[in-house]
Amino acid sequence: MCLAVPGRVLDIEERDGTRMATVDFGGVVKEVCLEYLPDLKVGEYAIVHVGFALQRLDEESARQTLELFAELGLLQEEFGDPWETAAEAAGSEPVEEVRNQ
Amino acid sequence: MKYIDEFQDPELARRLLDDIHATVTRPWALMEVCGGQTHSIIRHGIDQLLPDKIELIHGPGCPVCVTPLEVIDKALEIASRPEVIFCSFGDMLRVPGTGRDLFQVRGEGGDVRVVYSPLDALRIAQQNPDREVVFFGIGFETTAPPNAMTVHQARKLGIPNFSMLVSHVRVPPAIEAIMSSPSCRVQGFLAAGHVCSVMGMGEYPELAERFRVPIVVTGFEPLDILEGVRRTVRQLERGEHTVDNAYARAVRAEGNPAARAMLEDVFDVTDRAWRGIGVIPQSGWRLAPKYRAYDAEHRFSVEGIRTQEPAECRSGEVLQGLLKPHECEAFGTLCTPRTPLGATMVSSEGACAAYYLYRRLDMPAAKAQEATPVV
Numbered sequence: 001m002c003l004a005v006p007g008r009v010l011d012i013e014e015r016d017g018t019r020m021a022t023v024d025f026g027g028v029v030k031e032v033c034l035e036y037l038p039d040l041k042v043g044e045y046a047i048v049h050v051g052f053a054l055q056r057l058d059e060e061s062a063r064q065t066l067e068l069f070a071e072l073g074l075l076q077e078e079f080g081d082p083w084e085t086a087a088e089a090a091g092s093e094p095v096e097e098v099r100n101q
Numbered sequence: 102m103k104y105i106d107e108f109q110d111p112e113l114a115r116r117l118l119d120d121i122h123a124t125v126t127r128p129w130a131l132m133e134v135c136g137g138q139t140h141s142i143i144r145h146g147i148d149q150l151l152p153d154k155i156e157l158i159h160g161p162g163c164p165v166c167v168t169p170l171e172v173i174d175k176a177l178e179i180a181s182r183p184e185v186i187f188c189s190f191g192d193m194l195r196v197p198g199t200g201r202d203l204f205q206v207r208g209e210g211g212d213v214r215v216v217y218s219p220l221d222a223l224r225i226a227q228q229n230p231d232r233e234v235v236f237f238g239i240g241f242e243t244t245a246p247p248n249a250m251t252v253h254q255a256r257k258l259g260i261p262n263f264s265m266l267v268s269h270v271r272v273p274p275a276i277e278a279i280m281s282s283p284s285c286r287v288q289g290f291l292a293a294g295h296v297c298s299v300m301g302m303g304e305y306p307e308l309a310e311r312f313r314v315p316i317v318v319t320g321f322e323p324l325d326i327l328e329g330v331r332r333t334v335r336q337l338e339r340g341e342h343t344v345d346n347a348y349a350r351a352v353r354a355e356g357n358p359a360a361r362a363m364l365e366d367v368f369d370v371t372d373r374a375w376r377g378i379g380v381i382p383q384s385g386w387r388l389a390p391k392y393r394a395y396d397a398e399h400r401f402s403v404e405g406i407r408t409q410e411p412a413e414c415r416s417g418e419v420l421q422g423l424l425k426p427h428e429c430e431a432f433g434t435l436c437t438p439r440t441p442l443g444a445t446m447v448s449s450e451g452a453c454a455a456y457y458l459y460r461r462l463d464m465p466a467a468k469a470q471e472a473t474p475v476v
Contacts, residue, residue, distance in 0.1 A: 082191025
């Protein structure tokens with residue numbers, strides 16, 4: 001829940017009056033809100049939690065952390081299929097995720 | 102030192118450990134507040150690498166675990182309604198309410214969806230104007246600002262079919278409650294790094310002074326935890342009790358001012374019940390009056406749901422550091438990740454789940470065999 005993953009900003013745009021970015025987490029790309037770090041620039045790294053950039057991070061620390069998270073399977077835990085995880089833990093069949101209409 | 106070669110920088114790990122071993126002269130009990138740190142500690146065997154004189158007590162910093170049973174029941178009630186699309190983070194799916202969980206509600210036909218970000222739930226509301234979209238807003242100070250921003254956006258954009266079931270909690274009042282308990286053994290705290298990356302360190306000096314405990318802001322990686330322990334033990338050995346930052350790459354003294362301002366705007370501080378622990382004064386947030394229209398509890402009239410917590414789950418004692426998970430008689434038999442009695446056994450930050458996944462301490466061989474998950 002409090003896991004925050006370092007990511008690198010690929011590009012930035014305004015959407016619905018909100019500063020949003022595309023962020024790369026060691027190969028997984030997500031939409032991230034930059035409202036709490038408005039001066040973050042393309043190419044910089046930040047710690048991202050549930051789709052929000054919360055604090056800048058230097059590149060070296062970010063790379064090391066990403067490497068460790070990948071090794072430990074934490075990126076899979078963060079960005080993988082939660083229904084599959086829950087089904088596995090409950091010992092039942094996975095449920096199909098509803099496609100967002 | 103069976104785990105040390107698995108550290109990212111074994112040489113640095115060894116140096117930190119040598120320093121800790123050389124510094125310690127008497128027993129100390131430290132509490133790591135955050136459940137993410139608990140998992141890191143058990144997974145990497147950090148507690149076993151430390152001197153025997155240092156005990157790590159696991160704290161209540163698992164938001165999934167401390168969400169009261171009645172809040173889970175409110176979520177299940179709302180999620181079961183045909184007009185509702187219920188959105189949640191993935192780690193709430195298998196938290197047991199009374200008799201079922203969100204995963205089962207989904208199996209029974211409820212429209213439960215997992216989102217990565219609360220803003221995804223807002224987008225689902227925009228795409229489904231004829232449905233009520235509810236987001237389950239739980240978490241500590243790290244997760245509260247994203248949820249606050251989402252409610253703020255819903256109001257700004259005038260999205261009428263979005264609301265949030267809020268059960269946010271705050272770390273400093275929990276530290277205060279732990280230190281005020283007569284059975285408290287904690288002599289130093291590893292404070293949760295990501296909470297401080299938002300809130301800064303301003304709330305801690307007063308607590309460090311009043312209870313005469315060192316509070317060291319600590320990260321989540323094994324080396325971060327060793328450094329947090331090293332600095333805490335140094336202070337204890339010298340008779341000091343200050344607030345120190347061992348996670349400076351991600352934590353600044355002022356935290357994130359924009360996020361703190363949004364918390365001020367959207368939420369009011371309130372008393373909050375913690376699962377297994379009870380009410381801790383001023384330990385949570387609720388939506389401020391001007392955002393009441395977005396409060397799912399009010400919108401779906403579930404304020405009245407009251408639930409007794411089951412006596413057989415001792416997670417409250419685990420969350421307060423009074424009981425180690427494997428000391429609970431239900432651990433690994435009655436209570437497993439497949440059949441959890443409480444949230445601490447299913448949360449990725451729950452202490453019981455960490456012990457179950459990475460260790461079977463003091464269990465008879467047959468019981469350990471039975472409790473071992475098939476990977």
